[in-house]
Amino acid sequence: MKFTNVDQVIKRIYSLPKLHPKNDLSYIKRVLKQLDNPQDSVKTIHVTGTNGKGSTSYYLSNLLQKAGQKTGLFVSPYIYEFNERIQLNGRSISNDKLIKVANEIEVAIDALKKVDPSFSLVTFEYEVALAFQFFAQEKCDYAVIEVGIGGKHDKTNVITPEVSVITTIGLDHEKIIGPTLTDIAQEKSGIIKEKRPVVLGNIPKDVLEILLNKAKQETAESFLLGRDFQVKLTEKAIKYNDSQQEYTFLSRPLVEAYDIGIAVKAVQLLNIRLNKKTVENAINETKIPGRYEVVQNKPEIIVDGAHNLQAMSNLLNLVRQKKKEKVYVLLGMMKDKDLGPVIDLFEDEKVTLTRIDYPRAARLEDFPKEAQEKYDYEDNFKKAFTNLKNKLNSNDMLLVTGSFYLVGAILNYCRRDK
Template sequence: MTFTKAQDVINYLYSLPKLHDKADLSYIKRVLAFLGNPQDQIKTIHVTGTNGKGSTSYYLSSLLQKAGQKTGLFVSPYVFEFNERIQLNGQNISDNKLVEVANTVEAALTAICQIDSQFSLVTFEYEVVMAFLYFSLEKCDYAVIEVGIGGEHDKTNVITPEISVITTVGLDHEKIIGPTIEDIAREKSGVIKKNRPVILGNIPQKVLPIIEQKAKSEHATVKLLGRDFTVSDEKQLLYKDHSQKISFLPKPLVEGYDIGVAVQAFSLLDLTLSASDIQDAINHTVVPGRYQVLQNNPLIILDGAHNIQAVHNLLDFAHHEQKKRHGQIRILIMMMKDKDIAQVFDLFKPTDQVYLTTINYPRAAKQDDFPAWVQERYPYFSDWQTSYLNLKQASQTNDILLVTGSFYLVGEVLQREKHNARSRN
């Protein structure tokens, strides 16, 4: 097979199976070896965590670029277009390059299949191979690699990074890497490599010993938020470690933790940036769909929070803001049917006005996918566009409107706002 258009590549990727019968790395390692192990030809930083790994990856990418490094970035999911998943110096991979690397991977698969006719890759493996191949061909100085799910068995875990990062550990994907938070911590600690430092963010005390023991066994130096570096929410966001103190523009503290982890990770590299350059790089980083403020009066925030920990953090921030604004909180939420739907809805206050919606996507929860008590308590609107517009119009100057539950819904809203902005111009 030979691809000629980027959309053909994307359609093909989505037609592939999502999982192998066994959750090991033998398939992806075989293809990478055939291609000359491109993942070993670049320096990498490996980022995992239940929440915050995408934000941390974006911040690290900005810092590396500011330091003059040719920087690759592999993240998921995307908000606007598939090409966001693979970036070079902050620019999405072009359609032509996407087709080029996909054809190279496809040629490798064809050759392997002549020996082993049953061999194939799943969707995420194919994407990871394309990313490593692209970064190698472009001769990146560094590539920031965000895991898909977990750590030890994640398809990105074929690298020996300069630094590993674990942002948070919480409940998500329990059926795959759980069921307990201890299981999830063990899985995520799989990104820790021998004699390579690991940065730990907001890690619950009950699982911290699991991760520290893994680091000890690998002789990996640990840098821990709250012990080796701190982030505080004063008039501005303040980062401190043993050698520097840097303030950033105000952000939710949970986002500040991601900034702190990124700055600490960067400080361990053999690269130099002044405090003002670090400040500038962070302040100008836009993380799509993550605490993204569309407007301030009323305050409209888009956040792709899709698990218990992320939604809890978002609501904490919104309720804190509500005390200052004395307004109403409205929440438009769409979730995937395989998420912890009931536990998420336990987090809302009786005073929160919550509205359920959906999008045209196979995994998106429809009305009957929500628990009966959720359906009884909150209104459901099948048309997200109408419900979003109505909530936006109903919001007064001091109110807060949250759009959350999935990056897919956030992406739809951002696309709509982008289209409307173009129309006005």
């Protein structure tokens, strides 16, 4: 037995390289085969999209649980602790189970190394193998699998799901799966599988054909938001309807309403019996960690992991509708994101730049020169947060955003502070 505590497991995972020289699925397939292909013993729903894939995955998980299904959930990133990445029926994997499964992955790696001494896994492959092995051992009825990046080449793309889901297409990770929207759409279309239905969300018209054509090629029936099911936001509610059913949910932001509609449609395609009230309750009760999460009311403190152009634009539209006296923003981003375009979205908001102690976190010099001159910078995110919090009047707002890593750090800090 290699690991005896959870810290050893997490240290091992994060000591692995991030990428292989060749971006294919051969390594993950080899380790899964060594483990007897656990991914094939559980029914799955596969979820990708530039934004909304995490929220949609949480909604799906809750709907499946309410239908009495033993449900696995694999999502990223985590907010409070690593174990959140792998969940069973809404609860994070226990430390004991994580240690046990990680030791099994190590046995598989050692066996493969005997045949090929150069064999290794990257961080995300290890996490994917952990999730599939755990879900198989727990005999899950379904597992909701959120893609890491993209689709076709993503390490999760070793499954034949019951339903595929593509929430949105926008610019993010262009260096890896871009550079154009067309490239990103083609990469994400890679999760559409033969004769398996696909649910499509709010997809830009200029790349929609790519997804519809791929579905046609795979004889996969497509269900498109606005064509096959409708989601409308009124002042007090979210209204969903399709040819079979109508639902009314508690009001949430419009982008969140789309995610809800996508999840409801996807579960409907599984032919699992769920009555109207149960569906409505399941959605209304779902909490999405780190997404428009209210930390404090009066004055309002909100955290949201928006980390790309599309997500930040949606978030700022929502915040500006609230007509606050002053909106303070604590912004920390990863340096591989579109820092310039995101920064350009801010208008009257009072922005302070910060960073967490993480290799990918942007430093002041990584931001555009104009932003460096225009905005305050505080290297210590705790100090920055406390300073802004102390400035707030009752009708002001503090928004913490730009990265789930920053959101997680702030939420942990607030939790310890109580």
